Amino acid sequence: xxxxxxxxxxxxxxxxxxxxxxxxxxxxxxxxxxxxxxxxxxxxxxxxxxxxxxxxxxxxxxxxxxxxxxxxxxxxxxxxxxxxxxxxxxxxxxxxxxxxxxxxxxxxxxxxxxxxxxxxxxxxxxxxxxxxxxxxxxxxxxxxxxxxxxxxxxxxxxxxxxxxxxxxxxxxxxxxxxxxxxxxxxxxxxxxxxxxxxxxxxxxxxxxxxxxxxxxxxxxxxxxxxxxxxxxxxxxxxxxxxxxxxxxxxxxxxxxxxxxxxxxxxxxxxxxxxxxxxxxxxxxxxxxxxxxxxx
Amino acid sequence: xxxxxxxxxxxxxxxxxxxxxxxxxxxxxxxxxxxxxxxxxxxxxxxxxxxxxxxxxxxxxxxxxxxxxxxxxxxxxxxxxxxxxxxxxxxxxxxxxxxxxxxxxxxxxxxxxxxxxxxxxxxxxxxxxxxxxxxxxxxxxxxxxxxxxxxxxxxxxxxxxxxxxxxxxxxxxxxxxxxxxxxxxxxxxxxxxxxxxxxxxxxxxxxxxxxxxxxxxxxxxxxxxxxxxxxxxxxxxxxxxxxxxxxxxxxxxxxxxxxxxxxxxxxxxxxxxxxxxxx
Numbered sequence: 001x002x003x004x005x006x007x008x009x010x011x012x013x014x015x016x017x018x019x020x021x022x023x024x025x026x027x028x029x030x031x032x033x034x035x036x037x038x039x040x041x042x043x044x045x046x047x048x049x050x051x052x053x054x055x056x057x058x059x060x061x062x063x064x065x066x067x068x069x070x071x072x073x074x075x076x077x078x079x080x081x082x083x084x085x086x087x088x089x090x091x092x093x094x095x096x097x098x099x100x101x102x103x104x105x106x107x108x109x110x111x112x113x114x115x116x117x118x119x120x121x122x123x124x125x126x127x128x129x130x131x132x133x134x135x136x137x138x139x140x141x142x143x144x145x146x147x148x149x150x151x152x153x154x155x156x157x158x159x160x161x162x163x164x165x166x167x168x169x170x171x172x173x174x175x176x177x178x179x180x181x182x183x184x185x186x187x188x189x190x191x192x193x194x195x196x197x198x199x200x201x202x203x204x205x206x207x208x209x210x211x212x213x214x215x216x217x218x219x220x221x222x223x224x225x226x227x228x229x230x231x232x233x234x235x236x237x238x239x240x241x242x243x244x245x246x247x248x249x250x251x252x253x254x255x256x257x258x259x260x261x262x263x264x265x266x267x268x269x270x271x272x273x274x275x276x277x278x279x280x281x282x283x284x285x286x287x288x289x290x291x292x293x294x295x
Numbered sequence: 296x297x298x299x300x301x302x303x304x305x306x307x308x309x310x311x312x313x314x315x316x317x318x319x320x321x322x323x324x325x326x327x328x329x330x331x332x333x334x335x336x337x338x339x340x341x342x343x344x345x346x347x348x349x350x351x352x353x354x355x356x357x358x359x360x361x362x363x364x365x366x367x368x369x370x371x372x373x374x375x376x377x378x379x380x381x382x383x384x385x386x387x388x389x390x391x392x393x394x395x396x397x398x399x400x401x402x403x404x405x406x407x408x409x410x411x412x413x414x415x416x417x418x419x420x421x422x423x424x425x426x427x428x429x430x431x432x433x434x435x436x437x438x439x440x441x442x443x444x445x446x447x448x449x450x451x452x453x454x455x456x457x458x459x460x461x462x463x464x465x466x467x468x469x470x471x472x473x474x475x476x477x478x479x480x481x482x483x484x485x486x487x488x489x490x491x492x493x494x495x496x497x498x499x500x501x502x503x504x505x506x507x508x509x510x511x512x513x514x515x516x517x518x519x520x521x522x523x524x525x526x527x528x529x530x531x532x533x534x535x536x537x538x539x540x541x542x543x544x545x546x547x548x549x550x551x552x553x554x555x556x557x558x559x560x561x562x563x564x565x566x567x568x569x570x571x572x573x574x
Contacts, residue, residue, distance in 0.1 A: 025421050047500065048546055049539075052491030071370055075494030080429040080466055081375035083492060084500070085420040124379050127324040127419050127458075135374040172374060192318075197346035198377060200369045206341060206378070243343075250342055 004221070005034060010149040014093060015118060017159060018042040020055065021087035029087065033162035034216070042092070042115065046083035058088065058117040060106055065138040069174075070200060073136070086124030086132070089160035091152060092117045105144050118148040121160030123169065132164065134171040137179060153182050158220050161211040169211050172196070172204050175236040176268060181260030181291075183207070186215040188228050188256035190275065194245035203242060207257065228258045230271030236261060237268065245272075262289035299331030303445040303515030307385060308332065314409055315457065316340055316352070316382040325381060329456035330511070336386060336409050340377035347406050352382065354400055355411050359432035367430065376430070380418035383454040384432075385446065386411045396438065412438070413446050415454035417463075424461030428454075431473060445515065448476050452513045455505050466493060466500045469532040470564055475556050477501065479513050481521045483553040485568070489535075489542035497538060501553060523555045526567035532557065533564075 005012065017038045021029065023045060031038050044051040055078075063072050073082075082088065092115035095108060106116065122136035137157055140147035161169065170192065173179050183189055189207035196204040209215070234241050245255060254275035261268050269289065302308055312335035315325060319339060327334045338345050349372065357366035376382055386409035389402055400410055413433035417426040433447035455463060464486065467473050477483065483501035490498040512519035528551075530537055545551060550571035557566045 028421060046492045047487045047490070049489060049491055049542060052496075055492045071368070074371070075492075076429075076466075076498075077371055077375055079490065079493040079498075080427060081371070081379075081418060084464065084466070085379075085418050085427045087421075124375075125419050125421050126379050127321050129419065129421065129423060131320070133374065133379045135378075170378060172378075193341045195343070196341075196373070197343060198340045198349045198369060198373045204370075204373075246343060 005036070005155075008151055008155050008220070011091065011152055011155055012036065014097070015091035015148060015152070016042055016093075016115070017089065017163075018044065018054075018092050018115065018117065019087060019089055019163060020044045020046055020051070020058070020083050022047060022084065025087050028165070030163050030165055033089075033159040036159065038163070046079065053112065054114055054117070055083070057106065057108065057112070057114075058090070058120055061117050061120060061140065061143075062136060062138060064106075064143045066136070081124065082122045082136070086122065087164055088120050088122050089163045090117050090120035090156055091148070093148065102140075102144060102147050105147075119152050119156040121156050123160070123164055123166060126170070130168070132166045132169045134161075134166070134169045137171075137182070142178075153179070154185070154219050154222075157182060157186075158216045162213075162216060167210065167212045168208065170206065170208050172199070172206050174201060175203055175205060175234070175242065175270060176261075178261075180205075180257065180270070182219070183209060184257050184260050185222065186211060186219045188258050188273065188275070190254065190256045191245070191249055194234075194249060194255070195239070195242040196246075203239065205257075228256065228273045228275075230258055231273045231277065233262070233269040234272055235267070236270055260291050262291055264289045300511070300514060301516040301518075302449050304442070304449065306442060307446055307449060311385040311387050311412065312336065312409070313453070314338060314348075314384060314386045314411065316345075316349070316377055317380070318378060321379075321381065324459065326457045326459060329453045330507075330514075332453065334383075334457070340373060347403055348408055348411070349377075351400060351402070352411055352414060355414060355434065356430065356432050358399065358434060358437050376416045376418065380416065380426070381454070381458055382414050382416050383457050384411050384414035384450050399437070412441075412443065413450040415451045417454065417458055417460065420464065422462065424459070426455075426458055426460040426463055428463060428465045431476065448479060449514055451476065452480075452510045456507070456510055460505045462502060463505050464500065464502045466490065466498050468495050469497050469499060469530075469538065469566065474553075474566075478553060478556045479521075480505075481509055482523060482569075485541070485545060485551045485553060487542060488545055488551070489539045497532075497535060499553075524552075524569055526554050526569050528568040528570060530566045530568055531563050532566060 066072050095113050095116050118140040123132045123134045139152040187210050189209050192206040255272050258273045259271045314336035315334050316338040389407050389410050416430040417428040435443040435446045481503050483503050486500040508519050512521045554569050555567045557564045
């Protein structure tokens with residue numbers, strides 16, 4: 001399926017795709033994801049000294065994104081649990097093209113003139129090697145709006161899953177993060193956990209999603225209609241609702257998030273559907289909510 | 296009591312049951328009786344009832360590496376161990392702990408489940424059979440009265456068997472005491488000698504092929520043995536210039552192995568290596 005990228009030309013004209021992976025992994029990757037070739041010079045071997053400065057900037061981007069959430073990745077985790085077992089895909093801009101405010105924000109050394117990562121997607125395999133864990137997805141626009149064109153989040157996710165050949169992925173995020181909408185625009189997010197005490201932030205969800213070509217097409221075309229209608233909503237600020245949903249899941253019920261968060265004033269609600277329910281009941285959908293759709 | 300395998304410390308096998316942490320999807324791919332040793336507890340990290348045990352794993356991590364060691368955040372446990380791979384180790388029922396040990400572990404009032412005394416974490420790499428190990432913790436030194444010598448080594452060997460590891464990769468620092476355990480598994484191929492992508496550049500990445508006979512030898516079965524070739528290079532763990540040169544050689548195709556445990560010469564840690572030639 002050919003995916004239409006013309007709406008993303010502003011990114012493709014100003015940013016270049018890159019890959020961080022060991023040579024053994026690179027061999028198994030698609031080096032022209034969605035038809036966009038990755039320049040061999042932009043493929044970084046994490047086990048070579050020459051990759052160090054680029055990787056340090058990538059770590060800065062990750063730290064600036066996740067640090068304020070209390071989830072900053074220690075450097076050893078970056079090595080042991082990301083770039084050695086799995087891979088990173090993202091977009092970068094040449095340092096010479098960066099505006100002075102952005103160079104300063106990213107704490108670039110005055111003499112750094114290499115590529116500057118402005119997005120990254122990290123995924124690692126699971127024991128059957130067909131299902132992956134995606135645990136980092138970030139874009140410079142989250143921390144410095146205007147650092148790259150709009151749409152970078154979703155193009156990074158779409159091209160990243162294509163580059164790594166991921167067709168089904170498990171991931172985690174928080175109920176309140178805008179990133180939930182990016183994932184949900186690929187398709188239903190089948191919940192594995194709704195309340196996760198194993199995580200530092202129990203308001204974390206774990207979900208499975210399809211990331212095949214059809215899902216990438218939905219993501220990149222920004223379709224707002226989903227095949228699965230919502231049957232109820234969860235308030236993203238109510239832990240009791242999350243715990244109740246978690247208990248449902250542990251009893252064998254199958255719930256999915258079927259769209260981006262919806263906002264009304266200070267209220268955030270998440271649309272859910274019961275995947276076991278073939279004839280959904282009608283419900284009061286509320287009034288005045290608007291989809292939060294960005295990325 | 297007879298145990299299904301011979302080890303350097305059979306009392307551990309006899310007294311302490313084992314556990315594994317993994318998701319239901321992943322547990323289908325694990326050997327729940329490595330070398331015949333049945334796993335007692337299977338912990339699903341996605342369930343509410345697992346929360347206390349997972350907290351105790353974090354506590355184990357903190358106790359192992361001491362006050363100066365920073366315990367892994369729970370999100371690292373979750374995203375970088377429990378979802379992609381496994382945690383395997385020995386545990387004991389909370390009722391087996393004395394008051395001092397309960398306080399040490401900060402076992403919650405009323406908790407009567409298992410309390411972990413060791414763990415080994417590994418996660419799959421993309422290549423079939425290849426795994427990366429990133430955390431080994433044991434309370435051998437913290438609970439000396441329990442007679443847990445070799446607990447770390449036995450835990451790692453059984454975990455590699457349970458996970459079905461064929462090609463093992465790990466990373467550690469040149470001055471790490473953990474190398475005394477890792478080098479028991481046979482000659483280690485050096486993948487990197489100097490690693491700027493890691494938080495500590497003086498980190499080495501190593502690899503070895505995993506065979507049952509080798510694991511039995513590491514466990515301490517006297518019927519098995521691992522041959523270590525003679526070293527032809529001796530490297531000081533603090534000699535950054537030589538380590539960086541070694542990395543450069545590796546990047547240009549040199550094949551180098553660590554061939555045994557380091558030795559202490561005065562204040563210096565000396566590693567034994569041998570050069571196999573160029574690729």
